[in-house]
Amino acid sequence: xxxxxxxxxxxxxxxxxxxxxxxxxxxxxxxxxxxxxxxxxxxxxxxxxxxxxxxxxxxxxxxxxxxxxxxxxxxxxxxxxxxxxxxxxxxxxxxxxxxxxxxxxxxxxxxxxxxxxxxxxxxxxxxxxxxxxxxxxxxxxxxxxxxxxxxxxxxxxxxxxxxxxxxxxxxxxxxxxxxxxxxxxxxxxxxxxxxxxxxxxxxxxxxxxxxxxxxxxxxxxxxxxxxxxxx
Numbered sequence: 264x265x266x267x268x269x270x271x272x273x274x275x276x277x278x279x280x281x282x283x284x285x286x287x288x289x290x291x292x293x294x295x296x297x298x299x300x301x302x303x304x305x306x307x308x309x310x311x312x313x314x315x316x317x318x319x320x321x322x323x324x325x326x327x328x329x330x331x332x333x334x335x336x337x338x339x340x341x342x343x344x345x346x347x348x349x350x351x352x353x354x355x356x357x358x359x360x361x362x363x364x365x366x367x368x369x370x371x372x373x374x375x376x377x378x379x380x381x382x383x384x385x386x387x388x389x390x391x392x393x394x395x396x397x398x399x400x401x402x403x404x405x406x407x408x409x410x411x412x413x414x415x416x417x418x419x420x421x422x423x424x425x426x427x428x429x430x431x432x433x434x435x436x437x438x439x440x441x442x443x444x445x446x447x448x449x450x451x452x453x454x455x456x457x458x459x460x461x462x463x464x465x466x467x468x469x470x471x472x473x474x475x476x477x478x479x480x481x482x483x484x485x486x487x488x489x490x491x492x493x494x
Contacts, residue, residue, distance in 0.1 A: 264319045266451030267416065269407045270444040271334065271429060276343065276399040277438035278431040283333035283494050285458055286407040289426055290316055291477035293419040310478055317415035326461040328475050333458045333494055334407035334429070341401040349393045351385055399437065405429060408454035417445045459490040467491040
């Protein structure tokens with residue numbers, strides 16, 4: 264295991280995430296994607312596929328986290344926005360609802376034939392027609408720090424081809440990665456702490472309620488945590 268600096272070179276605009284993106288989350292995603300075929304022969308929770316990562320752990324007070332920081336932009340050179348429209352084909356939507364392919368509303372189980380919950384409302388909710396927008400930013404580089412196996416980290420973040428975009432709205436082409444540079448950097452021995460952690464390690468850490476290890480989207484794993492107030 265060695266201290267490393269990871270630099271993502273981006274092309275074009277990206278959408279800034281509402282929550283920090285951690286290096287261990289990206290590696291866990293790549294590991295999971297590569298190991299998905301194993302589930303066909305060995306049924307197990309999908310989250311278990313990334314339980315072991317090529318990253319060093321830090322343990323304290325009976326808990327732990329990966330020694331992998333959140334990734335942050337070096338500079339934001341330009342801010343802009345993108346507009347989009349959403350138009351609902353009411354006839355097609357009605358046919359899909361009638362055929363049972365779509366179930367609207369929050370009601371569980373079978374819906375009554377004449378229930379108001381299956382009405383198509385183009386003014387409110389998920390079926391509404393709208394003109395919306397989202398913010399974008401031009402970021403040339405995203406940087407993170409990690410302590411781990413350089414060869415394996417390089418494979419999952421670069422050679423595997425599994426990580427191609429970073430941030431929200433990747434399907435629209437935002438956050439496209441054009442290069443990944445992984446180099447030895449002794450600063451990673453301290454800068455990996457620039458992340459969400461289940462314990463306070465830095466003077467700048469503030470208390471939050473968050474998930475401290477992958478999968479970060481699993482809200483059932485949220486707990487009292489700490490993160491620097493400038494991330």
